[in-house]
């Protein structure tokens with residue numbers, strides 16, 4: 001049921017943080033310093049997401065409850081579904097977090113009728129969540145097999161959600177906003193994504209100084225807490241330079257990429273040249289699976305200012321999203337839905353992305369994430 005909607009994304013369009021003044025209780029809230037431990041929650045692509053998203057496993061509360069959070073570089077608030085909720089999405093038997101059962105759950109005070117600090121977020125696919133700003137003890141695995149406790153981490157306790165595209169138990173907001181968890185880690189993080197449709201493929205996410213900040217740098221522009229990359233060329237076997245660079249969002253919260261009609265027809269023309277006529281064009285290019293399987297290997301992707309690239313093997317950027325027996329390009333002609341160009345998680349497979357926000361730079365590198373565990 002959530003199949004189609006899942007192809008859209010939890011990119012935040014309008015954060016109505018319903019708070020006037022937010023009083024954060026006096027607990028340690030600065031940058032955590034970790035000497036030797038590399039903070040790295042396990043990252044999985046659970047079967048029920050059908051290889052469309054990557055999720056981090058992080059523990060909330062005491063006693064700790066495992067939460068499975070959708071990695072989202074397109075929004076900044078990390079939230080989990082708090083039970084009992086007035087309206088919850090189905091967590092598919094994943095563990096439930098009950099704030100009343102946790103000894104370390106705290107709520108800051110706000111100048112509102114009941115003193116609670118409320119939020120309401122509307123994502124680009126029109127999903128809505130409502131809840132209360134809170135703080136909790138968060139436990140995250142480290143690469144040496146241990147764990148690290150982070151006290152007083154700000155998060156959203158979601159009590160109401162509308163929409164069917166939520167998966168896991170909440171969202172891990174890696175955006176650049178004030179509320180973002182990355183503030184706890186000196187604004188540095190990296191993630192390496194393997195093949196997301198392959199259950200055995202490895203991924204990783206690393207916060208803080210241990211992040212893998214290596215590869216080809218590209219300068220990013222942070223506007224409205226979003227990361228904009230400057231797209232200069234597209235790649236379909238060969239490189240096609242754009243007339244002007246365009247600002248695009250690189251968003252792990254989205255499965256597919258959404259491009260303007262002009263850009264889309266560049267992809268269409270190149271694919272027709274190589275494979276021939278597709279079985280359908282709209283909203284994305286679909287071919288008979290045999291036609292794709294027989295294809296020799298070439299790269300499809302995007303090149304950014306400075307030459308940094310995200311490009312994947314053509315076989316990895318076609319998904320079974322169309323009629324049975326067809327494979328469809330995970331790049332969609334965004335004719336009228338929203339103005340930004342979005343590059344989704346399917347285009348990031350086989351890469352490490354290292355974010356160093358103080359330098360306003362992201363480092364891109366092709367990498368086999370199977371090998372990048374320390």
Ligand SMILES: *[C@@H]1O[C@H](CO)[C@@H](O)[C@H](O)[C@H]1NC(C)=O
Pocket residue numbers: 194198200201202368369370
């Ligand atoms: C990573 O390991 C898995 C399981 O062994 C394998 O299926 C996958 O192809 C590997 N990925 C790469 C890029 O080597």
Ligand SMILES: *[C@@H]1O[C@H](CO)[C@@H](O)[C@H](O)[C@H]1NC(C)=O
Pocket residue numbers: 221222223228247
């Ligand atoms: C940054 O991106 C925004 C959104 O696309 C754009 O309006 C702005 O002009 C960009 N700024 C720079 C310096 O490129």
